[in-house]
Every structure is written in C-alpha cells, then in structure tokens.
Amino acid sequence: MGKTAYKKLKGSQSFRQRLLLATLSSTSILVDDIRANESWPGLRPHEVSFLRLLEKICDDCKVEVNETGTILKYKPGTVMGGRNLAHDCGVSRSIGYFLEPLLLLGLFAKKPLTIRLKGITNDSNDPSVDTFQSTALPILKRFGVPSEGLKLKIESRGVPPLGGGEVILSVPMVQNLNAVTWTDEGMVKRLRGVTFSTRVSSQFEHAMIYSARGIFNRLLPDVHIATDHKAGPQAGNSPGFGISLVAETTSGCCISADTAVSYARSEATDELEDLEKKELTAPEDVGVQIASVLLGEIEQGGVVDSTHQGLLFLLCALCPPDMSKVRVGKLSPYGIETLRNIRDFLGVKFVIKPDPSTGTVILKGLGSGLRNLFRKVS
Template identity: 75%
Template sequence: MGRVIGPPAAGSLLANPYPLAAKRCIGFGSGPKTPNVPIFLQSSELRFSNHREAPRRAAEPRSGSCRSNFSIPIMGKVNYKKMKGSQNLRQRLLLSTLSGTPILVEDIRADDKFPGLRPHEISLLRLFDRVTDDCVVEINDTGTKFKYKPGVVMGGRRVAHDCGVSRAIGYFLEPLIVLGLFGKKPLEIRLKGITNDSKDPCVDTFRSTTLPILKRFGVPSEGLDLKIESRGVPPLGGGEVVLSVPIVQALSAVTWIDEGMVKRIRGWTFSAKVSSQFEIQMIHAARGIFNNLLPDVHIFTDHKAGLQAGNSPGYGISLVAETNAGCCISADTTISYARGDDVGDMEDEKKELKPPQDVGFVVSSLRSMPSRHFQGPGGEVDAIWSRNVEADQRLSGRRIQY
C-alpha cells in the first residue's frame, strides 16, 4: 500500500526536467488506491498524480491554441503543527491522523548518544502508512526530524505488518485499535513480532481488558476480536496475532468512576519452547493466594510448541480481576532472555531465569505490584494493580483503594 518516495530513475517518465533545489531525505507514503498512480514528492512540493501526464518540455503553443502539452498540479503550502521531542509519539500520530492535521516533529533525542527515531517508532510510522490512504512521511538523514501528512483511514482485510523485535505487538495495538474504529471499512490486520514481554501489554492482557472496555463505549462486539496464532518472546520474537476491528460512527460518552468490587478472577499462562510444567507451577503459586480469598478463580494454560512457539524460549502469566462495575484489573509478566539492545549484548543468555513459582506469587500478590499504570517499562512485573494494599484486603470483596 505504501511506496517509497525518492528521486525517479534517469530517463523515466517521472524524471523532472526542471532544476529544483536538492533536498536529501528518507520518506515513504501511500498514494490513492487507483492503478498507475505513482506518487512523487520533491522539495518544491510538486506532486505528479499520473504518469500518463508526466511533465515534458513545454512546446510552443500552436496557432489558435493556448493549451500546453502537459499539466503540473501544484500543491498549496502545507501548514505543519510543530512539535519537539519523542514524547507521546503514538498519541501525536493518532490524533494527527484522526483530525487530519499534518505535524512536524523536531529534536527527536538530539542530545542522546544514539539520536533520532528508534526502530519501533519507524515501524509505527510504516504501520500508519499501511492502514491509511495518501499518507506521506519524510524523515531526515539523522532521524531527529520528520514530517507526517496524514491520509484517510481505509481499513480493509488481509493487511499485514511486521512489528519487529524492538517493542512488543502491544505497543502497536493500542493506537491501532482506535485508528481502526474510524476507518472506511472494517480492519483485519495480521501483526508479527513479540506477543509477550515485560515492557508492553501482552496480547492476553489486551484481549481480556482493552476489548471489553471498548464495548462500554459503544463498540459492537461483532467483529471485535484478537486471535493469537503463535507466541513470540524476546529477543527473537516470532509471534503472530490477527486483530479485527469494526467501524463506528461515534463513540458513546461514559461516566465510569467506580471500580467496584472484585467478583471473579481469570488468568492465562503460556509457555513457549520450555516445559509445560512451568505453567503448572505458576498456577499453583497463584492459586495458593487466591483460593483463600475468592472462590471463582480459573487460570487456563496455553502451551506452544513447534512453529507456534516462536523463535525464543519463555513463559509468563496474565491475570484479570473482574469487578461488579465492569472494571478489569489486570497484571502480567513474561520471563525470557533480554534483547541485545536492552543490555548492550546477549550476556544475560547465561543468566538464570526467574523460577515460575516466584512469577506466579509476585503477579498474584497485590502488595508487590507497582503503582497503577499501563505497562510502563521499569518493573519486572508490569501491572494496573494498586500499591500499598494490606495483605488481608487482597480481593476479599471490599473495595480496592488506590
């Protein structure tokens, strides 16, 4: 759907006969979904919309005629909203696309040792380009500055994107699901990469918490689904999911300030390229806490082997506490070898991984959970659970205090 923007080949129909100021940049963009409609953008902001009308040397007009032999549609000047830094990049791109506002982001990690956009941020830009029409992105040589001109959200089926191994699929799912709600057609996209890690929400947490929350805002249940076809953990990934998102005309406003009281707990464990006994040990540790506090507790297993196990060994657990107010409180973690860029090398391949008994105990214990947040990096266990809760208040039916 996207095409690389760059100088045309010498002698091609798109070769520009007019001298223009050279401007070196890296960019990509998608043109209108019509055949034989290449897109080409240069520093003078000329856009050639059809190669059959490619510019040629203007011939002298014939007598009695004032029509030239070519036409060059000239775009008006694009007014970019200027921003600085790499903070909230996903929110900026999402709001820019939904509002149709071009943005110019500068000073992206300009003072860092490795300045510019990270691989997962470039992959995110390509994902936005893949699900929209007529989107244009220009990135400078150092990656510290880029222009983003949003297109129209098209949606569609049989769309695929490789998220890479820099960040997990959950990093891409959060803005993508909101973007897909306002497309021209329902979206069905296949994402490849890391399904479970400790930096971003795992796909199990996304499926058990985010999707039910969307239904509260008027998103229909039909057509809203996330299928996990294979698991992938750091550092090599290899996971694959299929996200289906229906379209909506508008979202309903919701007043939702009461988290309610916990009534039941559901959970999922997974293991990839390791023994399935790891899952049993995690479940045993978690139920050792829950069984004394709540009767309705079910934790399911998902052992993967072969091609469905991805490219790296790992295991993890995701727990969800459902309240009588419809709130979902979730916690998850994944144990695997670190990525090479996380530690500078792959030395911790030699380290001993955390035992599954400890994993199940930590995730199920409220006392050890960090503050309420959405899967931020910085903790071995990422969660949306509360902190400073006494052990005797764990899921006992009383309100959870934050």
C-alpha cells in the same frame, strides 16, 4: 493547494500517541530534536515500524524523515482500514505497542480493519496480547463498539529476543462512540487468567498457577487460570513463559496485570554476551510477583488499571460532545501524558477531582465529537 501548516513538537516522548492523535484530528505535525543529543540519535526501529504501519492503513499520508532520523514531518491521510493486511512489528517492541493505536484508528476507518501482526506477543514492557483480549476489548464495548467484528486471535506466540508470534486483529467501524458515566468499580467477584510457555517445559505454567492461586484462594474462591503451552511453529523463536491475570468485578470492570520472562533483548546485552546464559526468574516467584501487582492495582481503585488509563481517556475524548465521567486510581505517568496530548490535539480538557474517601480520581469532560464520515447512518 495552500501550504501545509505543521504543528511543531519536540522530542521523542509520546511518539506513538502524537501520531495517533495527529491522524484522527487531521493535524500535520513536525517533530524535531528526536534524541538529537544521544549517542544513538533519531528514531528507534519500533517507531519507524509504526510509521510504516500508518502508511499501510492510511491513504495519502506523507512521512518525511531527515538523514539522522532526528526530524520527522508527518501529514496524515485518510484511514482506509481494509482486510487481509499484514505488518511485521519487528522485535524492538512487542505487538502490544501497536495494538492500542490500531484499535482506535480502526474504529474511524473507511472499511472494517483486519490485520495480521507478527513479532513479540508477550514481554515485560508492553501489555500482552492476552491482556488486550481480556481487558482492552471490553473497555471498547463500554463506549458502544459492537462485539461483532471486534476480535483478537492469537495464532502463535513469540517472546524476546527473537519473537516469532502472530496475531490477527479485527476492528469494526463505528459512526461515533457513546459517552459514558463509569464510576462504580464494584467488588472483585472472580479471577481469570492464562499462562503460556514457549520452548520450555509446561511445568513452568503449573508452578506459576500454583503460587498465584496460593495468594488468591485466601481471598476469593472463584479463581481459574488456564494454560497455553505452545510447541513447534506456534512457539515462536525464543524460550520464555509468562502469565496474564484479570480480576472481574460485580460492575463489569476488568483489572489486569501481566508479565513475561525470557532472555534479555540483544540490544540490552551488547556489552555483556555472557548474560545470554543467565538464570531466568523462577516461575514460582513470577506467580507471586504478578499476584501482588494485581492486588496493588485492585487496591488503587478505579474502573481500569493503571496500564489502561490512556486508552480510557482517549475514548472519552473521542466521544460526541456529551459529558463523560470516569473514576480511576492514582493517575499514572502515561495517563497524565495522554491528558496533555488530548488537550493539545483535540482541545479537550477534563475536570480532575480527587475523591479523598477512596483515594481515587474522578475525571469529567466533554468529548471532541469525532465522527466517522464513511459510516452510513442506519
């Protein structure tokens, strides 16, 4: 056996994405200087949890971390997938943080993946599990991922600071993805959404729906927002409420926005214990805010919203070496970081061309040709 050559990286940015691309491209990485100069140096709990998750779904992957957590050596193994897996995501980031990489790893696994994830289902930092259901899964179908076996089931909900939610994710294997030409965002034809509440009155949901509909019904008639009030064990361990909205267009695009309201995480309130008793944002204001955010996303144009730019670029980069062409709104910081990581790990560069007439950006590029060698050709 020869000595492992490590790709050297610095810092904690794009931690999850670097590990994802290192695994898919079979690149060993050495990351140093992880928050070395901060008062709390090293890996955060959610990053350690993500490493544990990789160890669960991969065979023969090696993870080495130094005592202070500021240096990580990662040697990827074979993505095995498998059924009846379970992982506790903890409460420092929501389940949405773990879902995007899991979707992509599951596609190229040795066996179909079914995994139960526990933790926070809805918060204001990461995309909610509802948004994954309504927006991320349809994006995968565009690239030739079969509907059969692609599912996200919400068993119970959990909000910060104590979580308590559970979801089951199922991802089928593919031999390879299909390159896409996806530049027509269409016009918004209907609006769908879901509100949720845990350990608070269901009236909070009706207030959010009423205020959101007050804005949308002036613009289009087909607006339907469902309610999902959880009680008992299905309501997790903390009180909270939230809303996830998705605008469906005539060309089949889904533009989404979501938010959740709950008490601040304990880490954020270490010095200010009395913050536990602070007033939460009124549900009427939450409805108006999220409606405004969604209208802003629609106004930007593009076939996906700013949250899903990273997922779209990754899927394009993992396609066969055919030309993919997609239109997005203004590039988000996460989207730009994703393009850099794709270039570094997969050697894929996109031609980026602004379209001044619409204020959107068109990206064209050849995929890296990643194939799932375990999937038999039918």
